[in-house]
Amino acid sequence: EAQVTQNPRYLITVTGKKLTVTCSQNMNHEYMSWYRQDPGLGLRQIYYSMNVEVTDKGDVPEGYKVSRKEKRNFPLILESPSPNQTSLYFCASSLSASSYNEQFFGPGTRLTVL
């Protein structure tokens, strides 16, 4: 089944404790992206990747890192999480960055930073 998976789905952590949210897709997609969803703000792009080893900042990259060593995986790293990073995170992938390609979304990761 074609899908985007994220782990963990729920995470409660404390300020400053490094964490990684994994994202994996099995559709051989080139383009992958991370979004965060906050009430009243919709979803905002954090980072994106056009292909392996090609990543760039989105609208709200501060406090996050990403890597794209393999085509299927695009982990989101929070080196020193803070309470303002409490949010719902979505990973997405599409065949390419072209707009006609639908973006497939993962199930979301709800992160709470205390």
Add this chain to the structure above:
Amino acid sequence: AQKVTQAQTEISVVEKEDVTLDCVYETRDTTYYLFWYKQPPSGELVFLIRRNSFDEQNEISGRYSWNFQKSTSSFNFTITASQVVDSAVYFCALRPYAGGTSYGKLTFGQGTILTVHP
């Protein structure tokens, strides 16, 4: 820069009422795609429709219909005879065709919370 505005933060209706969710967008691109997503209480994002900027034909899918008007930069979504299962957050989004720093990015509106009461 791109922007998508969903001015209706919350809408509450009674079952079987028709409801329209508004979406207004701004972009300098001449070619782009517009999307609607549904987010039910379970939290996942469900793709509803994609429409390119050259196709202004309205679309109907069952109880759902979409009205795209390029002249007013609007892409409104109507649910006819609403049902309790339609209760969700609905997002409108825009993706440019190519080029620039927005390439590939989906720009989302703030979302509209729809509650359908029995």
